[in-house]
Amino acid sequence: MITSKKELRFYIMADRIMNGLSARRNIRERLGLFTPPHFKIINTLRYMRITCYYKGKKNLSCIDRIRGAWSSYMYGKLSLRLGFSIGCNVFGYGLVIPHYGTIVVNDEVKVGNFCVLHTSTCIGGNDKIIGNGLYLATGAKIIGHLILGDGVSVAANSLVNKSAGSHLLLTGNPAIIKNRDYPFWWERDGEKYAQRVLAVENLRKQMNLII
Secondary structure, three states: OOOOHHHHHHHHHHHHHHOOOOOOOOHHHHOOOOOOHHHHHHHHHHHHHHHHHHHHOOOOOHHHHHHHHHHHHHHHHHHHHHOEEEOOOOEOOOOEOOOOOOEEEOOOOEEOOOOEEOOOEEEOOOOEEEOOOOEEOOOOEEOOOEEEOOOEEEOOOOEEOOOEOOOEEEEEOOEEEEEEOOOOHHHHOOHHHHHHHHHHHHHHHHOOOOO
């Protein structure tokens, strides 16, 4: 999914912006002086993206192999500490994880950009294609072979086990369509999130990336 260092930089910055931080790390972060719990999530996402890049890179040099092994080790270590088990090549850019806690995502799943994962969520199995703007509330789960469109929100403790279209609110166990023509989560949850999405898309255009 991440095919160049330029894309890698963008993914890391997009994740930071969507999680409420500046696009680039400041001096305090680099020195390890900025250590609230949320920073641990951001650092985990950073190692996830780096691991993804090196796993997909061809013709690795010795230095690349060392960097890839280190990033994979750090990603595993931080994920274990925070309760995450997330495939490194699953999510598009702008992934949001508000809190640490149990999150399980199979590494064969493909999910789009600007997704939100709350605690005790799970996307299990493989052969899933999920669009942009997925929102999983606390305890929500997606299982089985299915396809979901863009802008799907899954209510707390709901279980999705069949395909559905776009711009839907799914609730229940098993989940049913509660609301059609449902807005993207950043349109629903406040102007600051819409501004973050806009900032990420502007950054992508400035970097001349088509992804």
